[in-house]
Amino acid sequence: MHPTIIHIHTDAPPKPAWGAPCNGCGLCCLSEPCPIGMLVSRKRHGICKALRWSDEVNRYVCGMLLAPAEVLGWPAQGLLSRWLAPWLARRSRRWIAAGLGCDAHIQALPQEPGP
Incomplete structure (x- = not known):
């Protein structure tokens, strides 16, 4: 497997240990989308379209x-936003296995300085 360069926010927390609670490091979602991320991003590799950086936390x-x-580009006041979005948010929590611990088999290494 070839190394891939992933640009991570400088304030992002370090990747937790395997099985430890997610801390929002973003490494997994920056490298490849989860199953729901594959649907919304329409790709299997690279940054997930749903990934957001939160300055607040x-x-x-x-x-x-x-x-x-x-994320899906629905109008803010539309029927889909009012009725389907809350249901989809609840389902997404299950589909991304939120709260089950870190399952990313990747390591973050600092980029070596160039010449």
Whole structure:
């Protein structure tokens, strides 16, 4: 497997240990989308379209949990936003296995300085 360069927010927390609670490091979602992320991003590799940086808590958060209508491009006052978005946010929590611990099999290494 070839190393991939992933640009991580400088204030992002370090990746937790395998199985430890998610701390919003973003490493997993920056490298490849989860199953729900694959649907909304329409890709299997690279940054998930739903990934958001939160300045309030200095961590990455899943837009499908917080604002699925925004991620999907639905009008803010539309029927889908009012009725389906809250249901989708609840389902997304289950689909991304929120709260079950870190399952990312990747390591973050600092980029070596160039010449």
